[in-house]
Amino acid sequence: MLTACSKKTLLTYNPEPDAELYAINNKEQVSLVFFTVENADELADHVAVYKRFAEAFKDTEEVLVLNINKNNVIEFKNYGYYYFHNKGPKPKCGMILSNGVDNPIIETNPQKYIKTYEVYFKVPFNDKVYYGQKRKTEIAERQKKSEQTLKSKFKVDQNYATQFIKHSNSSFYPKSSQNLNCLNGKVTIKTFLDSAKTKKGAVQIETLYDRNGLMKCYSTFINGELFSEDIYYRNAYNLLDSIVKIDNKGSRSKSVFKYEKHRYSIITVDERTKMHSNIFYLNNQFQCFKKETLNDNGDVLTVALLTYDNWGRIIEETTESQKIKYEYNQQEDFYSSMKLYSTKSGALLTENTRKEEKCMVVYISKNNEKLLSKTISLNNSNGCTQTVYNYNGDNKISEVYEYFYEN
Numbered sequence: 001m002l003t004a005c006s007k008k009t010l011l012t013y014n015p016e017p018d019a020e021l022y023a024i025n026n027k028e029q030v031s032l033v034f035f036t037v038e039n040a041d042e043l044a045d046h047v048a049v050y051k052r053f054a055e056a057f058k059d060t061e062e063v064l065v066l067n068i069n070k071n072n073v074i075e076f077k078n079y080g081y082y083y084f085h086n087k088g089p090k091p092k093c094g095m096i097l098s099n100g101v102d103n104p105i106i107e108t109n110p111q112k113y114i115k116t117y118e119v120y121f122k123v124p125f126n127d128k129v130y131y132g133q134k135r136k137t138e139i140a141e142r143q144k145k146s147e148q149t150l151k152s153k154f155k156v157d158q159n160y161a162t163q164f165i166k167h168s169n170s171s172f173y174p175k176s177s178q179n180l181n182c183l184n185g186k187v188t189i190k191t192f193l194d195s196a197k198t199k200k201g202a203v204q205i206e207t208l209y210d211r212n213g214l215m216k217c218y219s220t221f222i223n224g225e226l227f228s229e230d231i232y233y234r235n236a237y238n239l240l241d242s243i244v245k246i247d248n249k250g251s252r253s254k255s256v257f258k259y260e261k262h263r264y265s266i267i268t269v270d271e272r273t274k275m276h277s278n279i280f281y282l283n284n285q286f287q288c289f290k291k292e293t294l295n296d297n298g299d300v301l302t303v304a305l306l307t308y309d310n311w312g313r314i315i316e317e318t319t320e321s322q323k324i325k326y327e328y329n330q331q332e333d334f335y336s337s338m339k340l341y342s343t344k345s346g347a348l349l350t351e352n353t354r355k356e357e358k359c360m361v362v363y364i365s366k367n368n369e370k371l372l373s374k375t376i377s378l379n380n381s382n383g384c385t386q387t388v389y390n391y392n393g394d395n396k397i398s399e400v401y402e403y404f405y406e407n
Contacts (some may be wrong), residue, residue, distance in 0.1 A: 010082040010096070010104050014073055019085060021073035025102050030063040030121065033096040035073060035084075045110035046093040053117075056127040076104055097121070142298030146274045147266050152258050161237030164259070167286040167312055171278065172240055172257075175313065175333050182384035183213035185407040192400040195389065201399065214238060268296070287312065318343065358385075371395060 014021075024031050034050040035042060050067055057063040068074065076082040076098050084096060084106070091108040097120050098104035107116040114125050132219040169175040186208050191201030204221040218230040231244045243255040253270035255277065266278040275298050281290040293302045311331055317324040320343060326338040338352040350372065352365045364377040374391040388401040 010084045014083045016073050016085050019073045021075055023075045025077040026064050028100040031098040033066045035067045035092045043093050049110055049113045052127050052129050139297050146276050149258050156259055161239050163286045168288050170280045170288040179383045180213045181382045183209045188404040190402045195397050
């Protein structure tokens, strides 16, 4: 009589001719049979692994997964007949593996089911649970790397800060020059839904600047109530140290800026995690030539490669899906034309133009000569934005923004 010891092969004759026969006719196909003796208990590990295999192969006909908990003689019709009877002094549970050709084998330790499967069939068992565990490990390693970056120390001096601010041309450090008269004290932006500014919009923005024209606080109000607030902290060289974000429920998160010789990173720190959100890579001229955007799990969502002209202006920005080309008037810092192309097909998707005339700047976005949007920005006598009119694709006003300055 077969005792079903671990990895033993099955009998080539029926040990119980009068017993109920469970025939498996799966020649040249994989069969996985999970058996238990009747009324067996304490089989949580066995059942858990069975469910993993059943879930992994539920949508394929190439692998047969069975769960047998009755006293049956199990017959495998491969190239030859092989039998097993799950009763008597045998283990409470086990897994029979058959390749549909040879004599099947048995594994009776649930902790070894997956390993036995991988060795016997010479393939890895990478199911959802495996990838879930691998995913957790991967995220934990990324968090550990982010924590190490937070703890790292790099000496920033005045020369580094000056070159960085002047040339990095990246988020939070744009190259385009701005009028310091417009970045002094408090700037309030109110929204309206009509050109006469009689219908108020729900959103209001308030920005506070220091005496150097650097942002100190950015607040968003919805229907008169504070919705979110970003507070900016800088080091002695005016480089951003962190941005603390507070929402309307009082929840806080922090974006921490870490500087290195050839790159700088932004790491998001909240109650749940510490994770890189952006990484900017710098060349020897302190220009950002590559930038990565990551999600909360540390997955890289986009990678953008940047090319510059002789005046240090971005002329091309390429990602996996799109390419943006910028054109400029003479030595102006702000583009006059921005064209968005499909990286795959090379087709022009949208074209944005910017035209400045005295106290007015006009932005137009088109797709194959079809108007997508238009923005007209009017400046006051100091050269600061006073009123912005946004138009939709039908050339109708969608929003109006009014700017108020308090020095």
